[in-house]
Amino acid sequence: MGNNGKKSVDGGGLVIFEDVSQAIQAEKVLRAGGYEVKLIAPPPKYRMGCDLGVVINLVEKAGIERLLKEKDVHFMKILSTTEGAAELISVVKTTDYGKWLMIKAGNMKLAFEKATGIIVNTSGGGCPDIPYLHAEMVDKKLTEAPKPSELGYTLCALMLDRAYEEALTVWNGGN
């Protein structure tokens, strides 16, 4: 099983899901299985408002379908096209507030104290899991806080996860 030897997503295939959390879970399972995949917005006709798909190499469709079923990851269908799909924002910015650092990924921001690595705030976004993640993450150390991609369900959570990962990288690099 897997995709040993291949290191890029040639694309051509797109797995679509009923909700974002399933797509995030699928990405994790497929990467662990050795597949190169990428999260992306489905084409407009498959969007309901807060959607995420996984781009795959279409030639690997059979193995991917089997792995997702084995791991009990539910998906709606696998399309043989990525036409109309859109890329997620990958821009990450950092703002230095002296004792604190704020990392911004897409529309989501995470601030932590430099000396302790404690998350002091999260902001941005408009989906219901963002206030929930705020409550679960704030006042915890970066190394001990829950990962937004594991606790959240939406695209906002995914962007917050990117800010969190960047903050963790900065924190680990400085200690």
Added chain:
Amino acid sequence: MLLIAGTIPQKDMPLIAGPVKRQGDKLVADGQAFSRIQGTGAMISAALAATEYMGIEPPYVVVAGDIGKGDGTRLMYRHLTENIASLKPDVVTLHYCQPFMNLLTLFVKEVEKMDKPPVLIADAGAMYAAKAAGLAEKFDVFTPDPSEIAFLADPAATHPAYIAHHLFGSEIEDVPELITAAYTNKSAASVLVVKGARDYIARNGSIMATIEEPNVPVLEAIGGTGDTITGLTSAFVFAGVDPVEAGILAAKSNRMGGKMADPTPATKVSQIIDVFPEVFKQYLCEWSGICAVPSKGDK
């Protein structure tokens, strides 16, 4: 009636509908308490602070627990769609929720059937859905932040996570262009209150005001400081203030609240909300002519 609808980040919280009041560090409606921290709770708290100060009816809230699965969002929209005609609110503000385009569309259809439709205000997930579903022009006020105005300006984006990179990289000086693009694309409400390092208030494509003082840069790091602007704008509109002027008052109040709270990135938005009464007391009369506080229940 000022009706505020949104989700609360609490598992298994049922739908709650009724006038809201503050009880210690909680909000209470229909006998049930919920958090005033973050998101819709912060927005309601800011609106409540303003309605209390002005001595007008407190917000009527329709809230349900939702941690991102969409269950509370569905309850909220079902209740709104079934009851909006009988509630007859003057202002409706929609906030944190899953951006389900179909549910928002059904709600807006019910609103359009009303003899006297309410002023419609949206932020957060409800604004995402309104733009993505092509319903933006049905709304009177949107309150986007800089990344959200870039989202409104991008005709292809259905969520702020998918904004074109050249738009997302925009600086505050580029916001006027984004505002123009949002109106051109029919992705803007009549009035936009763009919250950022410099706040922009626009109506039908024209920028009516900018506010940049007092400048408190750390507010960007504090979760909920955009939600408070939406809550304040809603309360001022409900008090009869023109939406543009309401946006200006909200932006000024939020900045002054930020300054008076002397915040750091670790400050919680509730600490800023708690100084709003003092902000109103010191500045609202000077800024707006809202000077005498009427007796409770008057509007």
